[in-house]
Amino acid sequence: MHFQLGRVPHTFVSSYALLAILSLTACGDDDANSGPGSIGATPSTSPTPTPSPVLYTATEVPFGLTQNRDFDILGWDGWPTSPTPSVIQLRWNATAVEYEMSENGDAQFKRLRLRAGTQSAYDVFAADGSKLTFMVDLRASAAPHSVGNLRIFEGSQAKAYAAFGIGTVAADIPSTGIFTCDFGEDEVGDGSVIFDFSSGVVSGWVRPFWGNGANPPPSLSLTQVAYTPDKTPILDAKFGNSPDNRLEARFYGLQASQIAVRTKGEVTGIMTGVCSS
Structure with missing residues (x-):
């Protein structure tokens, strides 16, 4: 085969061009792999939020009630050390599906909310939503029962004990x-x-x-x-x-x-x- 000086056969040019393209492609891959956002990088993920604990649960409707009801009380305040006839007032709010109570007989009724995971432990909340320092252990059943009982505790100290229901x-x-x-x-x-x-x-x-x-x-x-x-x-x-x-x-x-x-x-x-x- 006869070559002329200064000229490269067409087949050689194509081969050189292919090698050049492959070389550039390889360099480009190395740069891409070394930079942020490359195919080999592990994507960042947001942490899974921890769900808020459920503090309260629904209250069971007592005595088969379908409407608001003021309960009849027979109990002791100052129990057990110095019991005197109780002035506790307790009522059922059928709309809110919850008990409301005045522990000292005044017109300021508080909300009772049942602690989640319990059957009778209620926290007490004032009208402004603040949680009070005492709690109520309250037990009542559905119809045909018509009477239940409650105890008020300040910490571990009992303060009152009463029966309530439909007199x-x-x-x-x-x-x-x-x-x-x-x-x-x-x-x-x-x-x-x-x-x-x-x-x-x-x-x-x-x-x-x-x-x-x-x-x-x-x-x-x-x-x-x-x-x-x-x-x-x-x-x-x-x-x-x-x-x-x-x-x-x-x-x-x-x-x-x-x-x-x-x-x-x-x-x-x-x-x-x-x-x-």
């Missing part, structure tokens, strides 16, 4: 027949009261809580019993031998189907139960 109106209390009402509460005690509505005679007993022991303490009979179905409480009595012992009661539900009892002395606290003929 039986005087006209709905039976006037004939005999009812037996059995009641009790853990860490308080138990008892039973027999109402002879025809004669107005009431008898019964109460005894303190004894835990899981095999031998319960002796029951303390009711004495000096006053039964007044048109007043609240409907029952006022002494029990045992101490003059400081006192028992009071009121009916709840239709036709006096349930009862709440408050006692002080050798048995101090609130007890609830059912009545049957």
